[in-house]
Amino acid sequence: xxxxxESGGGLVQAGGSLRLSCAASGRTFSRYxxxxxxxxxxxxxxxxxxxxxSGSSTYxxxxxxxxxxxxxxxxxxTVYLQMNSLKPEDTAVYYCALRVGVGLSVSRNLxxxxxxxxxxxxxx
Numbered sequence: 001x002x003x004x005x006e007s008g009g010g011l012v013q014a015g016g017s018l019r020l021s022c023a024a025s026g027r028t029f030s031r032y033x034x035x036x037x038x039x040x041x042x043x044x045x046x047x048x049x050x051x052x053x054s055g056s057s058t059y060x061x062x063x064x065x066x067x068x069x070x071x072x073x074x075x076x077x078t079v080y081l082q083m084n085s086l087k088p089e090d091t092a093v094y095y096c097a098l099r100v101g102v103g104l105s106v107s108r109n110l111x112x113x114x115x116x117x118x119x120x121x122x123x124x
Contacts, residue, residue, distance in 0.1 A: 001026050001027055002024060002025070002026045002027050002029075002098060002112075002113040003024070003025045003026045004022055004023070004024055004096050004097070004098060004113055004114065004115035004116075005022065005023050005025070005115060005116075006020060006021070006022050006094065006095070006096050006115045006116065006117060006118040007020070007021050007022075007023075007118060008020040008021050008118065009094060009118030009119045009120045010119075010120070010121070011121045011122075011123065012086055012120075012121070012122055012123070013122070013123050014086060014087055014088055014122055014123065014124050015085060015086065016086050016122070017082070017083060017084045017085075017086065018083045018086065018120060019080060019081070019082050019083070020036070020080065020081040020083065020094055020096075020118060020120075021078055021079075021080055022034070022036075022078065022079045022080075022081075022096030022115055023076070023077060023078045024077040024078070024079075024098060024113075025077065028077070029098075029100050031053040031100075031101060031102040032053060032098050032099060032100050032101065032102075033050060033051065033052050033053055033098070033099040033101060033102065033103055033104040033105060034050065034051050034070075034072060034079040034096060034097070034098055034099070034104075035047060035048075035049065035050035035051075035096070035097045035099065035104065035105065035106075035108075035111060036048040036049045036050070036070060036079075036081045036094060036095070036096055036097075037094070037095045037096075037097060037108055038090075038092035038093065038094045038095070038120075039092055039093050039095070039117075040091060040092040040093075043092075045095065045108055046061065046108075047059070047061055047106045047107075047108065048060070048061055048064055048068065048081070048094070049061070049064065049068055049069075049070040049081060050070065050104040050105060050106060051070045051071070051072055051079065051104055052102060052103055052104045053074075053101075053102040053103075054102070055071065055072055055074075057103070057104055058070055058104070059104055059106055063089075064083075064090075067083065067084050067085045067086075068081060068082065068083050068084070069081070069082040069084075070082075079096060081094070081096075083120070086120075086122045087122060088122045088123065088124045089122075090120060090122050091120060091121050091122050092120060093117040093118065093119050093120075094117060094118050094119075094120050095114055095115055095116075095117045096114075096115045097111035097112075097113065097114050097115070098111065098112060098113040098114075099111045099112055100112050
């Protein structure tokens with residue numbers, strides 16, 4: 001079994017920054033892609049960003065391009081989401097997810113393990 005633990009969420013004013021971390025523990029895989037998703041109240045859980053095993057491939061949803069950066073440290077089994085220029089519409093619970101395999105995916109149905117989520121609230 002794999003455990004994913006998110007941290008770094010909180011309350012921030014519009015224009016501020018937060019850095020989310022997601023540490024994987026338990027069963028290890030030789031290669032895995034990672035993704036960050038978010039879910040606002042009453043809405044579906046949508047992809048925010050994803051990264052391949054090597055880090056050479058990344059994906060960002062249009063609304064966060066130029067503001068968010070996904071990265072990973074495979075030695076620490078940790079993925080990060082640096083969020084800058086935050087907007088009130090970024091308010092949501094943010095989840096990290098792990099997909100076994102070398103590539104990345106934007107579909108939540110292709111991820112095998114999920115964290116419990118961390119709340120991000122951006123005030124105007």
